[in-house]
Amino acid sequence: MNVTTKSQGMTEIKNGSIISPHGFHAGGLHCGIRKTKLDLAWLYTEKEAVAAAVYTTNSFKAAPLNVTKESIESNQTLSALICNSGVANACTGKQGEVDALEMRHLTAAKLGLAEKDVAVASTGLIGTLLPMDKIRSGIDEIDFNKPSAASFESAILTTDTVRKGVAVTLEIDGKTVTIGGAAKGSGMINPNMATMLSFITTDAHIEKGALTNALKSITNQSYNMITVDGDTSTNDMVCVMANGLAGNDQLDENHPEWHQFYEALFFVSQSLAKSIARDGEGATKxxxxxxxxxxxxxxxxxxxxxxxxxxxxxxxxxxxxxxxxxxxxxxxxxxxxxxxxxxxxxxxxxxxxxxxxxxxxxxxxxxxxxxxxxxxxxxxxxxxxxxxxxxxxxxxxxxxxxxxxxxx
Incomplete structure (x- = not known):
């Protein structure tokens, strides 16, 4: 594994990604929402993961955010994620909710999961209904045995010009813990979330409340501190999944190595936030x-x-x-x-x-x-x-x- 040391006890993995942590798999494919680009991304974990998320502050929240919020609040854990690009499924009324729920249902059925084990995300044009025939075919075509972080990173993009991924490792209780992530975002970016999606995975064993509190605090110092154009969108979300496969003792704020984990999670979030700012639409600096x-x-x-x-x-x-x-x-x-x-x-x-x-x-x-x-x-x-x-x-x-x- 090629790594570059970033700070005490933490190393950044060269070409690290959302599937660098143990037990996570992800990929993407073209289902026809967009003309030629990949437009359907998937992620799942071999062991159910403690989950936490933060959402856009925009009053118009897209249907997939409501579905994901319901899953996390009622289930406390997630095992999979499905995300499309090209169409935001925002301002689409009751049909939008039905379509987001169907995306969740189809993905859960494909993996043999309960529906509330699946998160849903969408990004793209606001006010357009999802082409569900294409999404149904796309989910049916997913081969979960052929993961590709690059395909996942590509499939969530809209006007972005580059893929955005990062991963780090650190030692907790003598165990190697890995944190990885992927993000999209280029325009309609403003503090207090933006037209961005960020998905973070870790094999750390962590208490649900501690993960939620850490994510909220880190979001205020990273994703909420970027801007491209002053617009806050309808679909923004940061979601973290922790499956515990690293085998460390459960982390919480009282763990003696909590600070090291927090700093590593902050580094991943800040790196993704900065990559979004750097890739602002038309940006040169x-x-x-x-x-x-x-x-x-x-x-x-x-x-x-x-x-x-x-x-x-x-x-x-x-x-x-x-x-x-x-x-x-x-x-x-x-x-x-x-x-x-x-x-x-x-x-x-x-x-x-x-x-x-x-x-x-x-x-x-x-x-x-x-x-x-x-x-x-x-x-x-x-x-x-x-x-x-x-x-x-x-x-x-x-x-x-x-x-x-x-x-x-």
Missing amino acids: LIEVQVEGAHTEEEAQQIAKSIIGSNLVKTAIHGSDANWGRIITAIGYSGIEIDPNAVDVALGDIDVVKQGVPVDFDEIEAKRYLEQDEIVIYASVGKGTASSKGWGCDLSYDYVQINASYRT
């Missing part, structure tokens, strides 16, 4: 915002979101223009009370604002820095001890072209 000096983490997060969500900041970065005034403005309208005379701003290592006023800097050097494909904006907003990070991308001409013709 990944932007990271680091805020420090706030009174609370929540205030730091709100300021970071304000900066990374500013279209004026995003367009300036696209044009490699060190227009620091746009960053200051975004901090000022964030809704957090600050002392303007205590604000510092830097682009990478280049200071542009100190104590709320501009400092001399080399415009050519700044432009050269902003021409890179990864940009970091630092903002110190006071003498507090709280900090946060957020991720987004530049806003390019291609974003308008992609979204102006999304349905055609």
Whole structure:
């Protein structure tokens, strides 16, 4: 196994994926929803898994989210997942619920499971009914003996340009524990979930409540800290499944190695979140915002979101223009009370604002820095001890072209 060390006790698996943890299998196929691309993904675990999920904050929640939420809340565990791309099955009324339930039923029957052992997800065009004849045929064609992480990662994509997967290992109770994941997301991305799906698997043995609490906390620091365009969609979900096959003692917040597991789960989630931000529709650059000096983490997060969500900041970065005034403005309208005379701003290592006023800097050097494909904006907003990070991308001409013709 080729690995790269990332932090104490944790290693990232080279070409790691959602099926790196023991007992998980996944794949994807083309069932005809999309013209040629893979559009039906499946995942199952040999041993039932403790499950937890978080969902979009949009009031219009797609039918598959309601079905998955019912399964997890009533069953506490999951054994499989079915996901289609191309059609979101959102704003489809009672028929949408019927179709999502049928997807669950067909997958459960195929694997010999109870219906509530199966989660359902969809992504794609809103307001269109699923072509259930194609989905029925697709589920019937699934060969669960031929897993392919690459096919799973491809089948959940919409306007994404790259597949998104990651996996890490760590030692818990002397046992090797693995955490893997896959995600999709490129447009309609905004903090508080987005048009994104993230599926995480682990062979760790973990208590249900601890997993749920960890996922909620980590989501606020990772998936909820990315933005592409300020839109929050109807189908967003992060789902974690833990089947316990690693053989460690049950994890919870009181376990002596809980922190190591939490950090590994956070690393996987943050990696997937950043890969979504990097792959924003039409994006050419990944932007990271680091805020420090706030009174609370929540205030730091709100300021970071304000900066990374500013279209004026995003367009300036696209044009490699060190227009620091746009960053200051975004901090000022964030809704957090600050002392303007205590604000510092830097682009990478280049200071542009100190104590709320501009400092001399080399415009050519700044432009050269902003021409890179990864940009970091630092903002110190006071003498507090709280900090946060957020991720987004530049806003390019291609974003308008992609979204102006999304349905055609």
